[in-house]
Amino acid sequence: MANNLPSQQEFTTISPLPEKPPKIQEMGVDMQGEIDRLEDLILSSTHLPFVGKTLIDEDTLISQLDSMRINLPDCLQQANQILQQREQILGEAQNYAQKIVENAQRRAAQLLDESRIVQQAEGQANQIRRQVQQDCETLQRKTIADVEQIRQKIQQEVVKTRQQAIMEAEDIQNEADLYADSVLSKLEKDLSDMLRVVSNGRQQVHTQKVNLAPRQQDMTIVKKAS
DSSP: OOOOOOOGGGSOOOOOOOSOOOOGGGSSSOHHHHHHHHHHHHHHSEEETTTTEEEOOHHHHHHHHHHHHHHHHHHHHHHHHHHHHHHHHHHHHHHHHHHHHHHHHHHHHHHHHHHHHHHHHHHHHHHHHHHHHHHHHHHHHHHHHHHHHHHHHHHHHHHHHHHHHHHHHHHHHHHHHHHHHHHHHHHHHHHHHHHHHHHHHHHHHHHHHHHHHHHHHHHHHHHHHO
């Protein structure tokens, strides 16, 4: 942004200040010193007890007052000169201040126009920010809804898959039971056949043993007879 502060040429040229006013110490007579000497004269004089009064040398007091009276006009003239210079300085300073105020007012009006532009830009920025925020909230709500829909769908698929797995497990269990029953039934039949064969074998062995017993007795008798 360009600097639009008032330049030095825009102000009224201030005339050179008058000669620097003299200090009190540079006056024809040191009035402060004269007053101090008068005070020292009073303080150094004899005090009368109980009455609150002081004895002062009359000649010395009059001499001091005459010295002050003689030099007082010069002091007043120099004081008036200081006051006149002060009035002139104040007047020129007031004019200078007025110029500053006028330029400041112009600058304030320019800043006001720029402020309106800034406010308009800020308004547009706020509108864009609100629109973006609304879009973000809408997108967020839509995303949440989509996620919830996907979650429900996945949950349904999980329940369906679980039910299907349970049914398949039951089918497998049933088939396994049938297969086991079939195997056990066959094994039972085989064992029954084996037991029957074993039982028949034992019966045959027992029958043969019974049949051989009389023959052995006959052979024993024959041996004894011979």
